Amino acid sequence: MKYVDATVEEVNEALLQSAKAFQLYGKRSLKERANFLYAVAEEMKNISSELLSIAQKETHLDEARLKVELNRTLFQLTSYADACAEGTWLDLRIDTGDKARNSPKPDLRKMLVPLGPVVVFGASNFPFAYSTAGGDTACALAAGCSVIIKAHPAHAGTSERVAAAVQKTAKKQGLPEGIFLHLHGAGFEVGKALIQHPLTKAVGFTGSFEGGKALFDLAAQRNEPIPVFAEMGSVNPVFLLPQKLANETGKLASMLAASITQSVGQFCTNPGILVGVKSKVLDEFKEFLGEQIKQTSPTSMLHPGIAKSFQKNRAKAIEEGAVVVATNEADVEEDESIPTLAEVPAEQFLQNTLLHKEVFGPYSLLVECATKEEMLEVAKAIEGQLTCTLMATDEEANKNSELIDALKEKCGRFVFNGVPTGVEVALSMQHGGPYPATTDSRFTAVGADGIKRFARPLCFQNWNNDLLPDELKNENPLGLWRTVNNVLSKDPVNAD
Amino acid sequence: MKYVDATVEEVNEALLQSAKAFQLYGKRSLKERANFLYAVAEEMKNISSELLSIAQKETHLDEARLKVELNRTLFQLTSYADACAEGTWLDLRIDTGDKARNSPKPDLRKMLVPLGPVVVFGASNFPFAYSTAGGDTACALAAGCSVIIKAHPAHAGTSERVAAAVQKTAKKQGLPEGIFLHLHGAGFEVGKALIQHPLTKAVGFTGSFEGGKALFDLAAQRNEPIPVFAEMGSVNPVFLLPQKLANETGKLASMLAASITQSVGQFCTNPGILVGVKSKVLDEFKEFLGEQIKQTSPTSMLHPGIAKSFQKNRAKAIEEGAVVVATNEADVEEDESIPTLAEVPAEQFLQNTLLHKEVFGPYSLLVECATKEEMLEVAKAIEGQLTCTLMATDEEANKNSELIDALKEKCGRFVFNGVPTGVEVALSMQHGGPYPATTDSRFTAVGADGIKRFARPLCFQNWNNDLLPDELKNENPLGLWRTVNNVLSKDPVNAD
Known part of the structure; x- marks a missing residue:
């Protein structure tokens, strides 16, 4: 079976669609985003035997190994969804104002917001866990970003099947189509066009040093440089x-x-x-x-x-x-x-x-x-x-x-006194080391902290309570952990 | 008065010294780092009339404006020191192990650790608050990094006087000399040599788009790219x-x-x-x-x-x-x-x-x-x-x-319904926006969250309790907030 590389026009079309979908998706509540990820995991579980069979043919990985990986993928989706809904990752901070101060102190409230369309490159060695609906995708969707997948040519069929499952789930949940798009690209050109497109806001990659470095350089040379989280391997001494x-x-x-x-x-x-x-x-x-x-x-x-x-x-x-x-x-x-x-x-x-x-x-x-x-x-x-x-x-x-x-x-x-293989999916995992292991050691590719790769803080100054996002409202309607006047708390805020 | 640009040899010497000092300083406790910052603020307060007089001559800023800025600088030093000691910024996460699990679950504990020597460029418009002992320096020192200042030529005398105060304080506290070094550089060459030096691990900059972009490009083109946080201004519509x-x-x-x-x-x-x-x-x-x-x-x-x-x-x-x-x-x-x-x-x-x-x-x-x-x-x-x-x-x-x-x-x-000028120093402040306002919108230059620019997570897998840093020990001897098995808590951890 042959998969046709996307054209430059198709890349452009995808980004336009993705940016439009982002406007809508980024506003979905934490719970809605989490529910979407749970549903993707459910859908993939339903078609797991089909997925395993396609992947086995494409990758030479045996069924037992692929089963473990598929389960890991479902666990990633659900555990990052849990973290998304729990909301601590938003780094919520509130400093209440003081109008009586000599030079009035403003009311300041900060939370993480999604960056925008994220391009995720499928990894050759993990057809499920670090590809189409893998860790980067789960993190980006949890953050509120739309995602465009560049399928890995070595398991393009698996990728297509997974993508169809994600898209079907999105449709079921009334999410805009452009939230998750899928492109093929056997050569470097599609990836290059994706990274260079002005609407792309971040990149996730797992692969070789040469591949990751090339993407990093392209991203740094853009008119508007964008963050690339490339996990480029390691000798793990x-x-x-x-x-x-x-x-x-x-x-x-x-x-x-x-x-x-x-x-x-x-x-x-x-x-x-x-x-x-x-x-x-x-x-x-x-x-x-x-x-x-x-x-x-x-x-x-x-x-x-x-x-x-x-x-x-x-x-x-x-x-x-x-x-x-x-x-x-x-x-x-x-x-x-x-x-x-x-x-x-x-x-x-x-x-x-x-x-x-x-x-x-x-x-x-x-x-x-x-x-x-x-x-x-x-x-x-x-x-x-x-x-x-x-x-x-x-x-x-x-x-x-x-x-x-x-x-x-x-x-x-x-x-x-252990071995480095076996990367547990947990909040305390760090999968990201000093260069050349990854392009930014301040972030991780495994564990729910990976969500933060695709988000940035936005501070609201002196907004009325009812105009603020729920996460930052006085009454704390979502019951989230927030640092209020330098103290961690779930309490409502007293402010006028 | 004339200040002589550092030579390439002096830059090299500074980095060697800084990297050596970092080894020792990075291991100082949160409290020791905080005490150092408090003492720097105290020392600067003691010599404030001298500082104001030099700065006034060099910058044409009037005394009232400079007084406000100096106070802000002292507040930054002390409030970032507070945050440093309070420790929430370390993003402590612990997932306890489970040896009984089929494929045993490892014990994982993660905390932020300092990146290494940080180069800070003095800002022309803030001789105190965003220069020598300003926000970037306070954040880097709080993170546990050593700092090398590239003085801004427009207030080189102020910078030298502040640096002497910081160095005197370091000496008093028994901290290694190389923890804080100071170089002059009127042209671009000194900054370039600093950024290109292999021992430099991160950069803080406040200034023009042209200046920040040039540093960003140099950093991205290194054999080992390093993070540059450049705040490059804005039209603030x-x-x-x-x-x-x-x-x-x-x-x-x-x-x-x-x-x-x-x-x-x-x-x-x-x-x-x-x-x-x-x-x-x-x-x-x-x-x-x-x-x-x-x-x-x-x-x-x-x-x-x-x-x-x-x-x-x-x-x-x-x-x-x-x-x-x-x-x-x-x-x-x-x-x-x-x-x-x-x-x-x-x-x-x-x-x-x-x-x-x-x-x-x-x-x-x-x-x-x-x-x-x-x-x-x-x-x-x-x-x-x-x-x-x-x-x-x-x-x-x-x-x-x-x-x-x-x-x-x-x-x-x-x-x-306010004005953008007046950047409150608070945890909830975000001073960092999408490019070209800054080179990485995921971080802030103002507020204690700025510490995170200069740190990265390190995960300890299956270490014995007594070999772990105090921050991650079962008994939580420092009484810090930690996310233990996905729940925020200050409690000790039950683990064998």
Whole structure:
């Protein structure tokens, strides 16, 4: 089946329609927006077997993996809807006025309002959770924005089916059609036209560094620059302290092997770099881990393009000096991964930043440090990451505060004695790290705080109570948390 | 007195020192940071007569105006310190784990952490409040960042004196020297070197569109792009609805005349555009307002460069079709303003965006609409603004929701029956609007929410309670507001 790329005219038409729909949708109450998201989740649940079957054909992901992802998507929709309705994300602030003050103090009331039409790019590795009705879309709709999807060509059919479900739901709820639009674009041109359109107000993207950076640059070069939240992957380094490694050599090897190879390594939180200090124990760990990597079969990746990139990037790393410790190249097909553990001395890693780069897939590089001091150097030399992980005993954690401080500066999420894969959907999740992991570390792509990417504060000065939005009215009719004269409260406000 | 521009080596040295100091300062407790800000305010208060005298000589601002600004600066320092210590700005979130869940749920705890060294550019029009120890600096220090000031050349002496006070206070409190550094730079080179330095993590700027845009571009083009919060001014349109104008013709004219000419029009919230519907009442209003503009004397502007720009931009507007209604050109000196009210038909305004541009100083352009529909068109055509203002009776406000909606989309603060000048320092203030008013409408430059510009969330996954920062520990030793399992609370957390 062939999907036709949108034309520049169609992009323009979509933005006009989206901007018009935004005017209406942005005014829907928190509850109405939440109900829409609940209904989308319901509709997707109803057609889940159909969705799973299309996605399986398009992505090579197995049914179990896709089921987990679809459930995650429904949970995102409903939990962000909960957060939307609960309203704390609006950052409501009220400072009552004082007419008697020498130079009267105005009455000021602030809340977040939606930015406008948001363009969301489907992610190759998550056909449900970070694509058409995925996290970015759920956040943008919760914020009150209209959404235009640029479908990922690797699962354009899944995307189209999901989009139809969202649109059907919108129609049922009497929402304007333009609230959620769907375009195909196999090449870069459609995305470019979407980002450059003057009516586009923000962008959500999950994908490669090259893709994300190109969108970021286009957005910054517009007459009116717009925010781009691009989640561009990461090597998610895992630092192995000696005592912990000695205590749990086999267990850590097994945990990491599973994390490296899970879903053919196609997670942006895949641990692509392991850092340890040379020792007999590290050799043992390497052997255990290598053994499990060898036992992992080459498997079809999401699409041939990803497999090609994997093989190219893996070869490039080897060319740069990564030495293969363990791999499984038996009968590898062109569209398959080659599970690999490689190693490199820290000295070489520190000198060659090409070795720091992500090899998206089941590949991990063990960086062997001569000393703990060199390990600290590695921590300071790595680029911004979605996650860093520390494997350490309590005693080691207490003794290595300099290493811990260095790693804190590098990541958005800091895992202790666990693996970075498995990104829990929760308000306290941070999925967004210092560049180049994401383009703005001040926001998250996972968890309801992600709604704030697509909203901005608007302050009302001296408006009459009945002209204010319900969220800011004296009587607090929605019963929301608000900071009133610097105190958090759900109480009504006394003001004249 | 001559101030020497920093060399590239000095810029580099400053960043190295700042990054080192950040390591130590970022770990100071909220209370320690707050105490530092209180002490800076105290020290500045102690030397206030000296500060006022230097600033008066450098800026042509009179003592009364400077006193108000200095007090505002002290209030900013102390109120942001209050907010820093109170800790709600940290957006603390805790989701406790569940080991019994099928695929165990991790324990996740998130808080804002400082970005790193922040470069703050002094503003020409606010030698105290938006310069050396001004709003950006107070926010960055509250966030836990180190600060490097690029002094504004128009008040380099004031800046140096304030910096000495901050540094003296830091020393007294045992804070590392590099926490607050001060560089001169009359040209663009020093600022450029500061922004391009790899250790710089964020930028605060208040000034012209050209200046802010240049910094934004440099920051976006870095290997590691960094956030720039540039507040670049605004024309702050005031929409005058007919009935309100008829009811209070003289009063509105007086309010606006004062707002236009206050502090020689050198506020970024100066009402540079007034929009009304052609009528006898509008003519009366124009006459009243013009009369008061005429009675305002030409006055020295902040520095000769600003006066030159004012005269050039005013001439340019006239060249583009703005017709002078009232002005006072009596004995105008080269470094002085020329108070001006001009007018233009809306039709012409809609066709020529050059007429939308800010003329920084005591200048305002009355846009005369043929109909209310044309007024709506003007609202839709204006660029992003720090503020919009609506003058309307309650009845008019209720009847003109389309106009109100259009204006909401254009501004960060929406004033009802007041003037845009006078930016209250309060948590509910929003001083940041859609581009080109600022480079990121999701943040504010005034009010304690401005702290968030310089911080990012960091999530701790499965850390032991005693290894967590105090802010996130089970027992809540600091007594902060935290969202625990989606509920706001100050209670301790039950978790194993």
